Amino acid sequence: MSKSTNPTRQRILDAAVERFANNGYHDTSVADIVDDSGTSKGAVYFHFPSKQDIFLGLVDHFATILEDRLSEAIAQEESGVRRVNVALSVCLETFAAYKKLAKIFLIQATGLGTVFEEKRREIHKRFIDVIQRHLDEAVQEGDLLTIDTEIAAYAWMGAINEVVIEWVYTGHPEPARALPALQNILLRSIGVSEEQIQQLDPNANK
Amino acid sequence: MSKSTNPTRQRILDAAVERFANNGYHDTSVADIVDDSGTSKGAVYFHFPSKQDIFLGLVDHFATILEDRLSEAIAQEESGVRRVNVALSVCLETFAAYKKLAKIFLIQATGLGTVFEEKRREIHKRFIDVIQRHLDEAVQEGDLLTIDTEIAAYAWMGAINEVVIEWVYTGHPEPARALPALQNILLRSIGVSEEQIQQLDPNANK
DNA sequence: GCGCTGAGACCGACCGGTCGGTCTGTTCTA
DNA sequence: TAGAACAGACCGACCGGTCGGTCTCAGCGC
Numbered sequence: 001m002s003k004s005t006n007p008t009r010q011r012i013l014d015a016a017v018e019r020f021a022n023n024g025y026h027d028t029s030v031a032d033i034v035d036d037s038g039t040s041k042g043a044v045y046f047h048f049p050s051k052q053d054i055f056l057g058l059v060d061h062f063a064t065i066l067e068d069r070l071s072e073a074i075a076q077e078e079s080g081v082r083r084v085n086v087a088l089s090v091c092l093e094t095f096a097a098y099k100k101l102a103k104i105f106l107i108q109a110t111g112l113g114t115v116f117e118e119k120r121r122e123i124h125k126r127f128i129d130v131i132q133r134h135l136d137e138a139v140q141e142g143d144l145l146t147i148d149t150e151i152a153a154y155a156w157m158g159a160i161n162e163v164v165i166e167w168v169y170t171g172h173p174e175p176a177r178a179l180p181a182l183q184n185i186l187l188r189s190i191g192v193s194e195e196q197i198q199q200l201d202p203n204a205n206k
Numbered sequence: 207m208s209k210s211t212n213p214t215r216q217r218i219l220d221a222a223v224e225r226f227a228n229n230g231y232h233d234t235s236v237a238d239i240v241d242d243s244g245t246s247k248g249a250v251y252f253h254f255p256s257k258q259d260i261f262l263g264l265v266d267h268f269a270t271i272l273e274d275r276l277s278e279a280i281a282q283e284e285s286g287v288r289r290v291n292v293a294l295s296v297c298l299e300t301f302a303a304y305k306k307l308a309k310i311f312l313i314q315a316t317g318l319g320t321v322f323e324e325k326r327r328e329i330h331k332r333f334i335d336v337i338q339r340h341l342d343e344a345v346q347e348g349d350l351l352t353i354d355t356e357i358a359a360y361a362w363m364g365a366i367n368e369v370v371i372e373w374v375y376t377g378h379p380e381p382a383r384a385l386p387a388l389q390n391i392l393l394r395s396i397g398v399s400e401e402q403i404q405q406l407d408p409n410a411n412k
Numbered sequence: 413g414c415g416c417t418g419a420g421a422c423c424g425a426c427c428g429g430t431c432g433g434t435c436t437g438t439t440c441t442a
Numbered sequence: 443t444a445g446a447a448c449a450g451a452c453c454g455a456c457c458g459g460t461c462g463g464t465c466t467c468a469g470c471g472c
Binding site for chain 2: 022023024025026027107108109110111112113114117121147148150151152154155156157158159160161162163165166169173177178181182184185186188189190191
């Protein structure tokens, strides 16, 4: 972030992303990262305090990127429903733009034991809260039905994650197809009418 | 399943479930399981070939239970929409009935490296396929909209998982609340009309 | 009834390898 | 030339798995 442009440090990070994304945390040894980055253990432990720190740093980094992009995009829209909709787009775009980091964030950061798990849940909770807040907003001002926005927020989060995970692994539901499909499904799920859904996405008539 | 009633074996399994659910795979040593179960390493390796085998056995076991319950429940309903609806109920009930196993299945089995990950994805895919098949069925015979059932299936899977995960950790959205909320959200997401949703769940007027 | 035996169930000390992290340098750079 | 940046040998803890041993008990000949 701040001292980001040190080449050695960057090579280490690149190698770490690659390894962590492909093999997971425990199947990636520091020696692997050293080999892939063409550096040395000394270099790694000069730039980073621990293996765990590298990993959590990557997760945090991605979460920050996603949050920044989201808040920026949301701020540019007026109505609640439009905001919800644009957030969904930005979300998928960001996952697509940072595929490897997304894989680490969504998959490799799970099931790593209590310490990691707390961190992961805290970050996920932040996103879920954002979703819920904007769902509430949309409910208040809009004509969509009153629903259990908390559960809806969890459902959305899970739905998005699952679709992205599948894409990350197989490349299969191409974003061009997944995005409109998810928009339909998720907007409908909170009671946005068909006409409204049509209106929201005039450019996706491809 | 077959030789299930050996007491030592069962104590080992119980301890393994507890530890794996709470601490995850890598933070659970065989020694931990030995201590908790009041047995010995010899006993563990007499009954099971490896630590990994114990873990995957538990995952498989839970998946089997869930599949059995699902297919039984689905078989007893006629219409596609009703089937989809009852499957959702059974799913949540089963997760609730086997909380610890559910946590292992949904969380601790993730991010454990390539070998485990393949297994996990294969099992998840089975459930997603079931969902999609019945969504397709419902689309064909019903008046719900034609949608991208594949993506809908992934979305459903993710949505259910996320809600259950939250419940597993915090106990928070009590099943009594989560079930009808999810029914509303998910059925709406595939275009089931409000009246139909009401009709489907006459007993949940509490 | 009684000793013998052998197999199943279980015990726990121990082994061998792995891996995060450290430490003693060496090289580069300002 | 001081200190930052890096190299890589090395350490020690940990942990999955093994292996020789013990205990129990059913079967069996006598």
